[in-house]
Amino acid sequence: MVITSHGVPEAVVSDAWKSVGEFFDLEESEKEKLSNMSADYPYGYEKGEVLAAGKDKEKGKALSTAPDIKETFTIGPNNPASGMPAPIMPSTPANFEAHYAAYYAAMEDLADTLLESFALGLDLPEDWFKSKTDHHLSALRSLNYPDQAGMTPEPGQLRAGAHTDYGSLTILKSGGPGLQVAKDVDGEPSWVNVPHVPSGFVINLGDLMRRWTNDRWSSTLHRVVNPPQDGRNHRRQSIAFFHNINGDEVVKTIPSCLDNGESKYEPIVAKDFLMMKHLASVKGVIEEKEEL
């Protein structure tokens, strides 16, 4: 869905947007200083990531061994209770840290509001999600899809390959068209362009929400296509807030989503579920490498 009238101050968005653009404009060597991803710190700067888990959904087979045509910068929560280390931020551009932190905080508030609506939609008390999200593992990732002037993507290579997000819900701000969604069904996906609403946010559900609701709600299969041939020189920027619940929360089918008292899924600790998703995506990459 696309939401407007969300209450996020325009300046919070435009400040973060500008700082993100300036960050991606830095020399590669500057950005590489932030590529400090490890098992303990699954964030930072990355280029050419392959979202392999999603590719499994396209007939269970990778369409291409080529990486997504994008670069990303990600932080996690700035809250020791989440169990994650504090965010490592770029020191340039000068205001990046303040703007990024303010945007993260605004997204936390918006996610809380959305979850209150979700609770009502699932026949739960309005504050049902509150105790399950008060030391959440949400991540904020900005994305830059460089212009494609003078380059020819490999067959099947996209700005972002088809995938579903892992967590509960995603709040996405983007600077232009290119995002497509499809029903997450077996067989050939039927892609639909998501309308670009400049003041709005796109909301996608993730795999954790799907499992939690016992498949009553689906996770959104999506991708970002390459610019049209006559618009190759257009760069695209977006900022995605991946809301995730408390890492130590046990994801056990929401009572109102049981099917005649039955659940399709075993209870799982949220952090284990996210790790399983992460490892599955890494496994996809390894298998692709073995196919070469």
Ligand SMILES: O=C(O)CCC(=O)C(=O)O
């Ligand atoms: O840039 C976009 O519009 C989508 C990004 C996305 O799907 C992701 O980072 O998971």
Ligand SMILES: [Fe+2]
């Ligand atoms: Fe996504």
